[in-house]
Amino acid sequence: EAQVTQNPRYLITVTGKKLTVTCSQNMNHEYMSWYRQDPGLGLRQIYYSMNVEVTDKGDVPEGYKVSRKEKRNFPLILESPSPNQTSLYFCASSPRQGTYSNQPQHFGDGTRLSIL
Amino acid sequence: GQQVMQIPQYQHVQEGEDFTTYCNSSTTLSNIQWYKQRPGGHPVFLIQLVKSGEVKKQKRLTFQFGEAKKNSSLHITATQTTDVGTYFCAGLSAGGTSYGKLTFGQGTILTVHP
Numbered sequence: 001e002a003q004v005t006q007n008p009r010y011l012i013t014v015t016g017k018k019l020t021v022t023c024s025q026n027m028n029h030e031y032m033s034w035y036r037q038d039p040g041l042g043l044r045q046i047y048y049s050m051n052v053e054v055t056d057k058g059d060v061p062e063g064y065k066v067s068r069k070e071k072r073n074f075p076l077i078l079e080s081p082s083p084n085q086t087s088l089y090f091c092a093s094s095p096r097q098g099t100y101s102n103q104p105q106h107f108g109d110g111t112r113l114s115i116l
Numbered sequence: 117g118q119q120v121m122q123i124p125q126y127q128h129v130q131e132g133e134d135f136t137t138y139c140n141s142s143t144t145l146s147n148i149q150w151y152k153q154r155p156g157g158h159p160v161f162l163i164q165l166v167k168s169g170e171v172k173k174q175k176r177l178t179f180q181f182g183e184a185k186k187n188s189s190l191h192i193t194a195t196q197t198t199d200v201g202t203y204f205c206a207g208l209s210a211g212g213t214s215y216g217k218l219t220f221g222q223g224t225i226l227t228v229h230p
Contacts, residue, residue, distance in 0.1 A: 033218070040125065042204060042222035043159070058217060059117065090158060104149060104161035105206075105218075 002027045006091050006108035013081060014116050021076045021111050023091030031094045032074040033058070033105065034066065036087040043090065049074055081115045088112050118143045118209045122221025130229050135192040137224035139205035146210040148188045150179060153202045153223070162190075185210070195228050202226070 004025045013019055025032065033048040035058075045058030049068040063085055065077040074093075078085060089112075092105040119142040129135050139148065147166040151159035163172055165181035165188060172179045178191045188205055202223040209217065 035220070040222060042122070043206075043220040045218060045220070048217065056217070059219070092159075104164060105159075107158040107160070109158055 002106070004091055004093050004106050004108035006089075006111050008111060009109065010112050012114040012116065015082055016080050019078050019081060019113075021078075021089060021091075021113070023074045023076065023108060024072050025074075025093040025106070026072065027093060027095075027106065028071065029093035029106075030071070030096050031103075031105075032068065033092045034064070034074070034076045035090045035092065036060065036085075037090060037110075038087050046076070046089075078113075081113075083115050086113060086115045118207070118217075118219045120205060120207050120219045120221045122205055122224055124224055125222060126225050126227075128227045128229065129195050131197060132194050135195050135199070135226055137190050137203050137205075137226075139188045139207070139221045141186045141207050141209075141219075143186070144210045145185050145207040147208055148181060149206045149218075150188075150190055151204045151206065153204065155201065157201075159204060192226075195226070197228050197230055200226060200228050 007022045030051045034046040035043040037043050044060045046064050047066040049055045052071050055066050088110050090110050091108040094103045094105045121140045149164045150162040153159045163179050168185050169183045170181040176193045180189045202225045204223045205221045206218050
């Protein structure tokens with residue numbers, strides 16, 4: 001089954017304790033992206049990756065890191081989490097993305113992070 | 117940077133009434149996508165609009181892309197309780213170097229009273 005898998009689905013942790021949210025897709029998609037969703041603010045892009053070893057900042061990259069060493073995986077790293085990073089996070093992938101090839105994104109089920 | 121404003125933020129309708137949500141971009145868009153997110157779920161792709169003035173229909177849903185490619189709308193005719201959820205637009209900016217940077221609107225939360 002084609003899917004985007006995020007882990008964990010829920011996490012409660014404390015300020016400053018490094019954490020990683022994993023994202024994996026089995027569709028051989030080139031493009032992957034991370035979003036955070038907060039009430040009244042919609043989905044805001046954190047980082048995206050056009051392909052392996054290519055990552056770029058989205059609208060709200062501060063406090064986050066990503067890597068794209070393999071095509072299928074795109075982990076989101078919070079080196080020193082803070083309470084303002086408490087949010088619902090979504091990973092998404094699509095075959096390609098760009099001015100002439102914008103294609104629908106497939107979203108994971110989401111990860112709800114609470115930073116105390 | 118690019119901003120995409122979506123209105124209204126909330127819409128409550130009686131079942132059978134029509135519903136419209138609007139997106140306005142601060143910059144010209146290459147294309148725009150629409151997503152629906154059911155309560156507790158993840159966004160699911162509905163449609164993509166690419167051409168200036170484009171209109172597409174999916175059963176009771178009608179999507180429009182403005183002539184200037186800076187605005188878009190989603191209209192639902194005769195809403196049903198299954199239409200409940202949050203509707204998002206997402207725009208890809210035309211030109212520039214941020215080819216992969218998608219900007220989502222804030223979303224419109226639709227509730228339908230039976």
